[in-house]
Amino acid sequence: MTTELANNSGTVKLGRSTRFRRRTATDFAAEGEPFVWALGGALALGILMIVGFLALVIWNGIVTFIPKPIVVVTATNGDVFAGEPVRSEQFRPGPEVLAPLAPDARAAIAANGGLASRTLYRVGNYDLYGEDFRWIAAHDVKSIEAPTGLVLVERLEWGPFIGTIKSVELGDSAKEVAASTVGEIAAAHDRARERWQRLHRIERNDIGAVNYDLNQDRLRLRKIEIESGPASQAYTQAKQRFAEREANLKRDYERLSAMVAALRADDDKEVITFADVRGREKTISLSAVVRMYKANDLGLVGKIGVYLSRWWEFLSDEPREANTEGGVFPAIFGTFVMTLLLVVAVTPFGVITALYLREYAKQGRLVAVARISVNNLAGVPSIVYGVFGLGFFAYILGGTIDHLFYAERLPSPTFGSGGLLWSSLTLALLTVPVVIVATEEAVAAVPRSMREGSLACGASKWQTIRYVVLPRAMPGIMTGIILAMARGAGEVAPLMLVGVVKLAPELPLDGFFPYIHLERSFMHLGFHIYDVGFQSRNSEAGKPMVFVATLLLIVLIALMNASAIVVRNRLKRKFVGSQF
Amino acid sequence: MRMKTALGATFGVIAMTAAAGAQQIDPSLKPYNAVSGVSGNLKSIGSDTLNNLMTLWAEGFKAKYPSVKIEIEGKGSSTAPPALINGTAQFGPMSRPMKSAEIDEFEKKFGYKPSAIRGAVDALAIFVHKDNPIKCLSLQQVDAVFSKTRKGGGDKDIATWGQVGATGDWADKPISLYGRNSASGTYGYFKEVALFNGDYKDSVKEQPGSSAVVQGVASDKFAIGYSGVGYKTADVRSVPLSATVGAECFNATSENAYSGDYPISRFLYVYVNVNPNQRLDPIRAEFIEYVYSRQGQEAVVKDGYFPITAKIAETDLKVNKLRN
Numbered sequence: 001m002t003t004e005l006a007n008n009s010g011t012v013k014l015g016r017s018t019r020f021r022r023r024t025a026t027d028f029a030a031e032g033e034p035f036v037w038a039l040g041g042a043l044a045l046g047i048l049m050i051v052g053f054l055a056l057v058i059w060n061g062i063v064t065f066i067p068k069p070i071v072v073v074t075a076t077n078g079d080v081f082a083g084e085p086v087r088s089e090q091f092r093p094g095p096e097v098l099a100p101l102a103p104d105a106r107a108a109i110a111a112n113g114g115l116a117s118r119t120l121y122r123v124g125n126y127d128l129y130g131e132d133f134r135w136i137a138a139h140d141v142k143s144i145e146a147p148t149g150l151v152l153v154e155r156l157e158w159g160p161f162i163g164t165i166k167s168v169e170l171g172d173s174a175k176e177v178a179a180s181t182v183g184e185i186a187a188a189h190d191r192a193r194e195r196w197q198r199l200h201r202i203e204r205n206d207i208g209a210v211n212y213d214l215n216q217d218r219l220r221l222r223k224i225e226i227e228s229g230p231a232s233q234a235y236t237q238a239k240q241r242f243a244e245r246e247a248n249l250k251r252d253y254e255r256l257s258a259m260v261a262a263l264r265a266d267d268d269k270e271v272i273t274f275a276d277v278r279g280r281e282k283t284i285s286l287s288a289v290v291r292m293y294k295a296n297d298l299g300l301v302g303k304i305g306v307y308l309s310r311w312w313e314f315l316s317d318e319p320r321e322a323n324t325e326g327g328v329f330p331a332i333f334g335t336f337v338m339t340l341l342l343v344v345a346v347t348p349f350g351v352i353t354a355l356y357l358r359e360y361a362k363q364g365r366l367v368a369v370a371r372i373s374v375n376n377l378a379g380v381p382s383i384v385y386g387v388f389g390l391g392f393f394a395y396i397l398g399g400t401i402d403h404l405f406y407a408e409r410l411p412s413p414t415f416g417s418g419g420l421l422w423s424s425l426t427l428a429l430l431t432v433p434v435v436i437v438a439t440e441e442a443v444a445a446v447p448r449s450m451r452e453g454s455l456a457c458g459a460s461k462w463q464t465i466r467y468v469v470l471p472r473a474m475p476g477i478m479t480g481i482i483l484a485m486a487r488g489a490g491e492v493a494p495l496m497l498v499g500v501v502k503l504a505p506e507l508p509l510d511g512f513f514p515y516i517h518l519e520r521s522f523m524h525l526g527f528h529i530y531d532v533g534f535q536s537r538n539s540e541a542g543k544p545m546v547f548v549a550t551l552l553l554i555v556l557i558a559l560m561n562a563s564a565i566v567v568r569n570r571l572k573r574k575f576v577g578s579q580f
Numbered sequence: 581m582r583m584k585t586a587l588g589a590t591f592g593v594i595a596m597t598a599a600a601g602a603q604q605i606d607p608s609l610k611p612y613n614a615v616s617g618v619s620g621n622l623k624s625i626g627s628d629t630l631n632n633l634m635t636l637w638a639e640g641f642k643a644k645y646p647s648v649k650i651e652i653e654g655k656g657s658s659t660a661p662p663a664l665i666n667g668t669a670q671f672g673p674m675s676r677p678m679k680s681a682e683i684d685e686f687e688k689k690f691g692y693k694p695s696a697i698r699g700a701v702d703a704l705a706i707f708v709h710k711d712n713p714i715k716c717l718s719l720q721q722v723d724a725v726f727s728k729t730r731k732g733g734g735d736k737d738i739a740t741w742g743q744v745g746a747t748g749d750w751a752d753k754p755i756s757l758y759g760r761n762s763a764s765g766t767y768g769y770f771k772e773v774a775l776f777n778g779d780y781k782d783s784v785k786e787q788p789g790s791s792a793v794v795q796g797v798a799s800d801k802f803a804i805g806y807s808g809v810g811y812k813t814a815d816v817r818s819v820p821l822s823a824t825v826g827a828e829c830f831n832a833t834s835e836n837a838y839s840g841d842y843p844i845s846r847f848l849y850v851y852v853n854v855n856p857n858q859r860l861d862p863i864r865a866e867f868i869e870y871v872y873s874r875q876g877q878e879a880v881v882k883d884g885y886f887p888i889t890a891k892i893a894e895t896d897l898k899v900n901k902l903r904n
Contacts, residue, residue, distance in 0.1 A: 094713050095748060120814060126882070133814035135710065158882060203646035211619035211647035253616060322635040322883070410667070412621060417668045496655070503635050503652040505642070521623075521651045534792045535654070537632050537884050540813045542791075 061551030064544040065310040067303050070150045070162055070295040072277055073121065074142045081134065082150060082162050082277040083121030090115045105139040124160035128280055132159055133540050146296050153274060153292040155284060156320060163276040170270050189286055192270050196287035199263045207256050212512050214249045217242055222408040314548065318505045324536050328549060330505050332556065334522035335489060337508055339560060341424035342488045347481055349428065350435025358443045359465055378433035386494030389426030394418050394498060414519050418499030420508045421518035426498050427491060431484035438483065442476020443469055478568035482561055489557045492526035500524040502531050525553040605877050608890040612873035614644040620863045623651045623669045626660030627765050628789055629808050630673035630848055633700060636879035641870050648863065657765030664853050665689050670864055672851040675765030695854040695900040698847040699871050701886040703832040704770060705809040705818035707797045713746055716829035718822045719843055722774050725755055725804060729778035741802065758796040758805030759784040766790065770806050773844050810884025834886040848885065854900055
């Protein structure tokens with residue numbers, strides 16, 4: 001083809017060598033070589049960006065929980081503090097910084113081109129210092145040491161404490177800490193934590209159940225009051241019943257409270273006193289210590305232990321201290337359940353629509369318009385769906401449901417504000433075009449001969465669709481669902497309007513009837529990232545947590561997609577096996 | 581200044597001693613004691629300045645009453661009044677007092693005014709990069725930096741650091757502005773007090789959260805921004821302020837906020853729908869008690885704000901008829 005073109009354009013008349021040169025040039029372009037390179041380059045660039053992004057997130061996410069050494073910094077002005085070095089940077093000190101410096105320090109900075117270096121330390125002890133990070137310039141440092149014996153204490157409140165263990169009080173006797181008591185402290189700490197967890201369980205499960213029953217009874221009474229009026233006999237009887245039950249539940253509550261009080265009294269007896277590097281002391285309950293380790297004495301095994309236990313806490317615990325510490329379990333669970341519900345909602349809706357559009361509807365102008373609308377839906381900004389979800393689902397639909405079925409709870413809304421159900425439906429709406437388009441393509445790809453064969457055997461249209469078309473189109477439909485899931489799980493903007501909140505430790509799934517609470521607000525990993533990164537008090541401390549949460553979100557979505565792909569491949573294999 | 585007199589009068593008599601760094605809590609605030617029979621849902625919608633504080637309060641409250649269900653949502657002070665009016669939330673934290681229009685709307689629906697609880701004190705800080713040499717700014721200068729209308733009386737627009745007294749490298753560098761979005765109470769309060777109700781310049785980069793303002797300033801060497809003092813990090817510095825040109829400059833510390841010397845300090849409010857003719861349900865009543873307790877005010881310190889005194893707590897409880 002290319003030779004012909006070259007010949008036709010009159011190159012034959014030219015000398016042999018010229019012709020040769022021109023022909024190679026023409027060939028190069030005509031063979032599409034530059035385009036291949038450009039396309040390949042674009043692909044490489046795309047992969048590079050994805051790999052770079054993943055590497056950044058994974059690296060930062062992985063190193064966050066590694067225990068770092070603690071150093072004691074003595075400043076030239078006599079100030080002493082201990083902290084974990086976070087990062088260093090070069091800066092150009094202004095004249096007002098340089099003026100009070102010693103001449104040799106000034107000369108050193110001048111020799112370095114006017115640049116000095118400084119390091120950020122995480123000093124912790126927010127309750128004592130009123131700050132948790134501190135910069136210090138290299139020329140202000142007198143000495144840096146890494147003494148053994150310094151502990152980093154992660155606490156339930158106030159963030160980390162950095163210092164030494166001064167004394168422990170177990171039961172009645174106060175003990176100065178000697179080397180021999182280290183194991184004893186660890187054992188006592190384990191016991192205290194266990195007791196604290198038991199306390200937590202009693203409070204949450206047992207007392208929670210009592211309070212739940214009480215609340216249910218109260219609502220039932222209110223319902224009778226609304227239905228038959230406060231003067232009716234039914235209400236008077238119900239009130240009597242309620243009083244009896246309330247008395248019973250109160251007794252249960254008293255009994256459990258006494259148990260809790262006894263555990264708490266034990267808890268209060270065990271305290272531990274820490275001292276920071278300048279000797280200021282802080283006494284806290286032993287059970288309020290989440291984890292403590294001697295940062296500079298840790299061996300490899302110890303480090304791995306701390307690292308893994310931090311990960312475990314992060315994955316399995318509830319958040320503490322306005323989401324900056326503790327774990328993200330409610331957020332993981334919320335993201336997971338919401339995505340599942342999204343799939344449950346989007347699949348039938350999308351598949352049925354696509355089947356009708358492709359198989360039943362008469363292909364005319366109306367269907368074309370419907371198809372264009374569906375495609376346009378995919379281009380609507382997600383926040384618009386959020387506004388729609390809030391206005392239509394939460395306020396109109398939810399408000400009506402509340403008036404019809406939950407009148408006894410008003411004015412506090414049940415379904416009338418954002419919640420898990422409305423979030424999933426909003427996202428289902430957002431992702432339904434993806435499923436429709438994918439299903440239509442998959443259904444269209446089923447050969448006509450197969451349908452005709454089925455019809456010729458006497459199957460009805462629905463039977464043909466059900467037994468011939470759908471199984472063959474299933475892998476394509478699954479691809480659409482996977483795409484929808486991936487899009488939905490990563491979406492945050494509309495969720496902020498329809499049900500995701502900063503703190504909702506209560507899971508949408510629990511032991512109380514009806515077990516799954518679709519009306520509850522929930523936490524979401526994507527929103528958690530936004531919240532920790534841009535809303536927390538100390539953004540410096542939040543930064544590493546952002547990376548960890550991002551890593552987790554990526555892993556979660558990858559896992560969900562992978563399992564969907566496994567299912568799809570199974571289906572494909574099944575189909576291949578049943579082929580003629 | 582309204583706030584100055586209000587804060588000054590309330591705190592004037594009370595001598596507060598703050599140890600280096602950490603805040604002290606009024607010792608006459610009582611520790612919180614749990615009572616029985618508190619359960620139910622507790623939902624708060626409102627200010628994002630108070631978002632973390634509400635969360636800390638809620639966490640502390642939940643530790644006392646484990647079966648209480650908590651939901652905290654914070655997208656700006658302007659979202660609090662509609663949430664209270666529609667009953668979607670029991671608490672509406674706001675970083676500014678309710679406007680009269682908002683109060684009217686509330687009164688139209690319920691027939692009584694919403695109750696305000698002053699939960700904490702905040703000094704609104706002007707943040708600059710940690711290397712910034714600026715020693716002091718007057719409110720008029722702040723106005724000329726942030727506002728295009730300059731109602732504070734500044735005669736010239738301020739666009740470079742040299743115009744507020746920086747020398748050397750800094751003199752000709754343009755000032756890059758960071759601020760809050762308009763749903764925020766911080767935006768409204770700053771506009772009212774520091775801009776003298778003038779308009780913001782169009783070049784102010786409006787951020788969705790207080791922490792985002794601080795991060796913007798931390799990463800932009802020539803930046804200036806405002807947000808609650810609680811969001812300060814090691815990467816930014818808060819600039820001392822004076823109320824008038826040439827007057828003494830005061831740092832954003834608790835003493836200066838209490839005395840009213842620091843010109844842009846404010847109360848942080850939590851609004852509640854309290855029907856004066858009915859007894860308040862236990863969950864809300866106890867939460868309010870908790871906010872005013874020693875533990876509640878410790879949470880305030882933990883979040884970087886300044887605690888209120890026992891006297892304010894008493895006054896608020898009495899005014900709102902929350903305690904008999």
